[in-house]
Amino acid sequence: MQTVRIMLALVALGFAGSAAAQAAPATATFRDWLAVCGNDGACVAFGKPREFGPAWVRVEMDAGPEAWPRIQFGYPDWSDGEQTPRFSLAIDGADLRTTTNIDGLPALTGEAAREALARMTRGSSLTFNSGQDPTEVSLSGASAALLWIDERQGRLDTPSALIRRGARSNEAVPAAPALPRLRAGAAASQAGLEGRSLPPALAGAADVGECLADEDLGDASPTVHRLGPDLLLWTIPCFRGAYNFGSVLWTTRDDGSDPRPLLLTNARGETVTEIINGGYDPQTRQIDAFAKGRGIGDCGLAQRWLWTGQHFELLEETGMDDCFGVRADYWPVLWRAELLD
Structure with missing residues (x-):
C-alpha cells in the first residue's frame, strides 16, 4: 500500500505562489488523536478506532474569540462507502446523544458540545453501535490534542477554551487571520x-x-x-x-x-x-x-x-x-x- 508520506512528497506543489509567505499549517499526533490547524486559524482534532474499524470523531474549532466547538461522528459502512444511517454512542458505557446534524453526520454544537468534550477528555473510549459488532474510538490523546488547539488559537484559560477554561477574557483570543x-x-x-x-x-x-x-x-x-x-x-x-x-x-x-x-x-x-x-x-x-x-x-x-x-x-x-x-x-x-x- 502506498503510504501517505510518499503522497505528501509527490504532491508538494508551487509556481511562484504566495503560500510560502503565509502562516504554515500545523499537524500533531497525540496517541490515538490527530490535530491539524490551517492557515485560517481553524483547527480540527480526530479520534480514531482502537483497532481497524469504521468509526471516527471530528472536533472542529474556528479561530477567534466568538468560536464554539462542533463535534461530528462518522460511522462509514465500508461495504458501499456510505454512512451508517442509525447508530448509538456511549462514553465508557454511558449514553451520549447527538443534538443536530452537520454535513450529513450526527453532531453536537454549542454547550452540548462543550459538555461532551468534558466527558470525552475524562473517558477512555467512545463506542459506536448500530446493532452489529460495536466499534470503539479511543479517547487516549484527546485531552492533549484539544490542549494543543487551545494553545495554537491563544485561548488557554479563557471561557472559550476547549479543555483548560479560565477567567481570562475572551477578548484576549486573537481574531482569525486574514486570508489571501x-x-x-x-x-x-x-x-x-x-x-x-x-x-x-x-x-x-x-x-x-x-x-x-x-x-x-x-x-x-x-x-x-x-x-x-x-x-x-x-x-x-x-x-x-x-x-x-x-x-x-x-x-x-x-x-x-x-x-x-x-x-x-x-x-x-x-x-x-x-x-x-x-x-x-x-x-x-x-x-x-x-x-x-x-x-x-x-x-x-x-x-x-x-x-x-x-x-x-x-x-x-x-x-x-x-x-x-x-x-x-x-x-x-x-x-x-x-x-x-
Missing part, C-alpha cells in the same frame, strides 16, 4: 488547440522523455490549454499506479518554444512539477489534484490552484495523513484563500 485574496485571470480562447501535438522542444526535454517512455501509461496522451495569448499549459501523463495517475505540467509559447516546467506551491511551501489525479479546467482557470493514500480515498491530499493571469496560486488544500475511513469531504483544511469575483 485571489482573482482568476481572464478566460483565454481554446480555439485552434484540438489535435495539436507535443512540440519537439518540449518532447525533447529529459524529464518529459522519461514520462513518454513509460509503457504503463497505455493510450494516455498529453493535453494542452491556452493560459494567455502566447502561453500554453501542457499536461503530460507520467506514471500510472493502482489508484493514482500522475502528470507533469509544462508551459511553452504558442509556437512550442521556450518549454518550462510548471511549479505549484503546496500549503507547506514545497514545490514539485507533478499533480496526481488531476488536470486544468479552462472555465474555472483552476488546476485540481487528488492524491489518494490508498484506494478507497480516505487519506491523502486534495488541492486546487488558480490561474491569476500571472501565476498559479494555491486556492485550497485539504489533507488527511492517517487512513481510518474519513472521506475527503471531512478532511481538515490546511490552506484556503478567498476567491474574489
